[in-house]
Amino acid sequence: MSLITIVYLVIAAIVFLSVLYNLLTKEEKVVDKVACAMILVPLALRLLMIK
């Protein structure tokens, strides 16, 4: 795995954790939580290098 890929995985992890944090602690409306979940799914699969 190249260095730049690792850097981007770190960036993806930062965004993933931030969205998860907001979903768990800040978002109140259901639709806003769904929006967060939509972002978490592909980021999780990319972090695990499945897709």
Place this chain on the structure above:
Amino acid sequence: MKKKGLVSTCIILAVAVFMAVYAGMSFSKKRNFVEDVVTDGSAVTRTEKLSTYNSYLANTFGDVDIYVLEGQEPGGSVLILGGTHANEPAGHMAAIVMLEQFKPTKGTVYVIPDICKSGLSHNDPLEGTPQYIHFTTADGNVRTFHFGSRASNPIDQWPDPDTYLHTSGDWEPLHLPENAQTTQTLSGSEVRNQNRCYPGIANGTLTEKVSYAVTNMIKTLNIDMIIDLHESSPEYAVNNAIVAHANAMEIAGMAKALTLEEEKGIAIKVEPSPINLRGLTHRELGDYTDAFALLCEVGNPSQGRFRGYTDEELAITGKDPCYKVASEIHNGALLYVDYSSGDFPISLRVARHIATVAALIDEMGYEYPEKEIIIDNVPDYDEMVAADNLGLWLR
């Protein structure tokens, strides 16, 4: 967090986890699915790994098998590539049929049916394509093959740059035309397009490593001809055609006129390889090696921009109501294939490829007797078209 909020959060997270796990399993299954290429009963004398020609490819996902079909009598050699663009199933399947059916008696045939294995291991987002295609063989077995992506899998090389500057790496050109530029700026995602990475870079991206290995293989083994099998959308101008490097134009022209059109009644065009379109097999392998570099295209509705419902049936039958409409409006000027029958089955597309490959090999042997390759058991074009069942030519 309030109780109501906690419940909704838990439900939403649970659904998200479920979707991620479900989709992840599907993607992972495809990634690890190995097609069973049947060599029992075939003329395959040995296989070797592509990393033989680029050590940087060893232990990577791109290190594929090279199937070698060696005739008893020495003669010329040809390399057939399938699966360069994994969303072009006829290229991949034609190469598989050839390696399972061809029986060379003179010369050597090298076949790599899955040259872009990374591309076969995933699907393009936003294209809605099936993951697999299936064929039933003559003895009733169902064989499963990949339907993949035009480009390598991002999990093999990520991220894409904004733009991709194609270069020829450390290769020295042998037949570079005058005024040809040797670098080209392409869209960033083209860095994962196998057919934009030739002649390749030894320790570049995975796609560039594979391209390097192919170029090195051709030079090391002094392969006489390389044929790259593709498909193109019916609205693409270069269709049902042979694209030939300048050094292969005569062979292509004679094969078209004498064998394909006159003998077999197969209408086909011959297009010269554009000198400033870099990275493609017919361009770079002709400029950087001594091989006759050719690329074959047939029309494929399942990759077109006009297509309707996209599924395995479309990939196999080519039947599409949108293309039927396209063939009828504006005097048919929008399409570059004859779609009057309303379909373009894969058996026809594979048959065209096999007939074209056979004609090109024959013509090379006629013009250069020292490069003659004689192959028995070449599937008959008319039989394949009439049967309309590709499974009958799979072991």
Place this chain on the structure above:
Amino acid sequence: MTPYMITFFVMVGVFMIGCFALKWPVGVSMLAAAVCGALEGMLAHGTSFMQTLTDTGRMLVEGEFGYVDTILTIATAMIFMKVIEDSGALDALSSLLIEKFHKVPAVLLILIMFIIMFPGMITGSSTAAVLSAGSIMAPVLMLLGLDNVTAGSVIAMGGLLGMIAPPVNTAALVICAGIDVPYVGFTGPLLLLTFPLAILFVLMLGLPKVKNLDYEKLKPALEKQDATRREYGVKIYIPFFVLLVLMIFFKLIAKNIGVDDVGMPVIFLVSAFIGMFTGRKISVVKTITDAVRTATPVMAILMGVGMFIEIMTATGVRGFIVMTCLQIPEALWIVACCISIPLFGAVSSYGSCSVLGVPFAYIYGTYLGGNVVVCLAAISLIAAVGDMMPPTALAGLFAAQITNVKPYTKILKKCIIPIIILLVYAGFVLVKSKLFAWSVFG
């Protein structure tokens, strides 16, 4: 094609119900539309219920990957924006520019427009332009006297034109890839298409508001900004220099010396990281999470768009849309081009380039015998308008976000005349491409 038409109406109908009746966020409405379209389209096609469920599940997630790289750029750009805002760097720069150029407001406006365009010119992304230079110039524009809607409109149009201006035009690259034309000779036509419009639009929108700028009257409003500038000195501008230097190096120089481009997300994060130490003290975790929360609605839109396009393509709706456009009589092709490409661009401007831009490129460049390079350049400009089309309207949405305009449709309304001028100009160049063949060089 009737089944595809039905699926089209189901998807559009569900989307509109979600967006306008239920007031759901655009991204969630697109998710709902994709799910309903998949179920209806696949079941109507005769697919079994289980197969429909399994395919739909996979495709919804697969479609999201069409934009997974883009959301990283958006998130990191927002982080950079939040950092320069919280650190005071934005305040300091606004104060400096106005002090130096207030005597020549027309020149200042044009300079600001080029600054806004610059990130788009080297990345090919209107989003990058709006979020980086646009966010930096927004307070300057507003301090000059532009109301937030006008400022947002200037930024949005600048982002649009920047993404098409040379040297990098991703829309043209996508179409070039689709018809195997090398991306060579585009500089001249793209300059011709973008820079005159850029100057026209910024003066059209902004000059009436700033031509009587009275700097002495403005000075009291700049007290806070001036104080920030005095307190931190030159070092507060360092994040901007770092961003500029990194963009120029990686987008223009690096490839020529064999260095790989690190990409905008890294450039934004490095600049943001430096910005954390050059101005006011800021909380890293709060800044990052707040920035990502601001970006979430747009990221969700892109995820929804990905799902929508995936299902649209799988069920045949995409083919239906393309064929409907192409069945229009030849005499109306230019109208079809100038309407359908931006409308499809409402879903995705790059998607529009691939789906509709390529067929129209064939039509004008090959079938009608126009100059291919000029035709592609003109079509790419038409496609850029998609970034202003609701519901995604990325350029408009981000411009509204950074100028605090709610709803963002106010910016779209303000930009209608510039957009019409742009489409008429681009349409003319497309139809008369041979007249502009002289501009193709290189």
